[in-house]
Amino acid sequence: MSGWDVAWLRGRDLAIDLGTANTVIYARGRGVVLDEPSVVAVQTGTSHLLAAGTRAKEMLGRTPESVSAVRPLRDGVISDADVTERMIRWFVDQVAPSRLVRPRVVVCVPGDITGVERRALEDATLRSGARRVYVIEETMAAAIGAGLPVEETRASMVVDVGGGTTDVAVISLGGVVTSRTVRTGGDEIDEAIVSHLKSEYSLLLGERSAEDLKVAAGSAFPLAEELTGRVRGRDLVTGLPKTVSISSAEVRRAIETPVAQIVELVRTVLDVCPPELAGDVVDRGIALTGGGALLRGLDERLSHELGVPVRAADEPLHAVARGAGRCVEEFGALERVLVDNRRP
Numbered sequence: 001m002s003g004w005d006v007a008w009l010r011g012r013d014l015a016i017d018l019g020t021a022n023t024v025i026y027a028r029g030r031g032v033v034l035d036e037p038s039v040v041a042v043q044t045g046t047s048h049l050l051a052a053g054t055r056a057k058e059m060l061g062r063t064p065e066s067v068s069a070v071r072p073l074r075d076g077v078i079s080d081a082d083v084t085e086r087m088i089r090w091f092v093d094q095v096a097p098s099r100l101v102r103p104r105v106v107v108c109v110p111g112d113i114t115g116v117e118r119r120a121l122e123d124a125t126l127r128s129g130a131r132r133v134y135v136i137e138e139t140m141a142a143a144i145g146a147g148l149p150v151e152e153t154r155a156s157m158v159v160d161v162g163g164g165t166t167d168v169a170v171i172s173l174g175g176v177v178t179s180r181t182v183r184t185g186g187d188e189i190d191e192a193i194v195s196h197l198k199s200e201y202s203l204l205l206g207e208r209s210a211e212d213l214k215v216a217a218g219s220a221f222p223l224a225e226e227l228t229g230r231v232r233g234r235d236l237v238t239g240l241p242k243t244v245s246i247s248s249a250e251v252r253r254a255i256e257t258p259v260a261q262i263v264e265l266v267r268t269v270l271d272v273c274p275p276e277l278a279g280d281v282v283d284r285g286i287a288l289t290g291g292g293a294l295l296r297g298l299d300e301r302l303s304h305e306l307g308v309p310v311r312a313a314d315e316p317l318h319a320v321a322r323g324a325g326r327c328v329e330e331f332g333a334l335e336r337v338l339v340d341n342r343r344p
């Protein structure tokens with residue numbers, strides 16, 4: 001039996017980034033092994049899971065009445081604990097089918113989670129087959145995943161733009177010093193696109209189509225070469241399908257409100273954090289993580305408005321899982337950032 005098989009039987013410790021939009025799992029010694037939308041398809045009125053992940057996301061907005069496709073974590077915390085637990089179990093089963101030895105699991109939690117919500121998440125993870133559950137603050141994981149020197153005295157700032165929320169944190173000495181969250185993220189940007197097309201073109205878009213347009217032609221800062229995106233929806237006047245072409249400049253105007261909210265959140269955190277640390281951030285810059293980091297020009301927009309260097313992390317959608325994964329690789333070394341990483 002190869003070493004790999006033996007390790008497999010021993011159980012693989014995991015780090016789980018249970019995001020509002022995507023769940024990413026990192027397995028010890030293997031790296032990121034799963035990246036799926038945090039969507040489940042359930043039998044309507046029950047919590048019986050028919051599918052989870054990509055297959056369930058494809059069903060969003062097009063299910064028969066007997067099936068509902070839902071995002072149980074939509075606003076950043078568990079809105080349906082039972083379904084969330086089943087979703088975690090579904091994903092963990094994909095990457096750790098062995099039930100012989102149950103894995104230790106590091107779960108990432110939002111900074112503003114309440115004690116009750118955190119226990120619900122820990123319980124859900126335990127019931128889904130974990131031997132032991134550790135918790136790490138999402139922004140701390142994002143900072144580690146972005147390669148920031150979180151243990152240093154000098155402060156770093158991370159801005160994680162997810163689906164349901166944007167989280168900003170200033171980190172030094174292995175702890176989160178100042179953090180803020182808003183319920184504005186990629187979803188809100190998609191909704192702004194939906195409402196723009198509705199009011200300007202009488203076009204009704206599904207959330208998937210709005211997201212596709214955002215990815216194809218969305219931006220937060222003028223582009224060197226503006227783009228054109230095409231989007232298909234239902235004409236509210238005729239009731240028939242209709243396709244509209246729209247410039248990136250127009251999409252940018254449509255999403256200005258949520259983008260400005262993200263910029264203001266970062267400005268607030270710079271304002272309220274201790275001045276020495278704000279100085280460190282201005283010197284060293286800000287790391288962007290989460291899927292929203294892929295929005296064109298978000299880095300330039302932030303740096304233009306705040307006068308701070310900004311860079312997107314490599315593979316920003318995996319930054320949180322990679323950061324939590326580092327803790328799984330080095331449980332001992334990184335124990336201090338786990339469980340309780342907020343300084344008194």
Ligand code: ADP
Nearest residue numbers: 019020021022162163186187290291292294295
């Ligand atoms: P969460 O942690 O909440 O699950 P993620 O970090 O996975 O969120 O990011 C998901 C968000 O990123 C979604 O709103 C998605 O539309 C957005 N996103 C993904 N790719 C891009 C892209 N290329 N441009 C703009 N937004 C993107």
Ligand code: MG
Nearest residue numbers: 019162290320
């Ligand atoms: Mg996230």
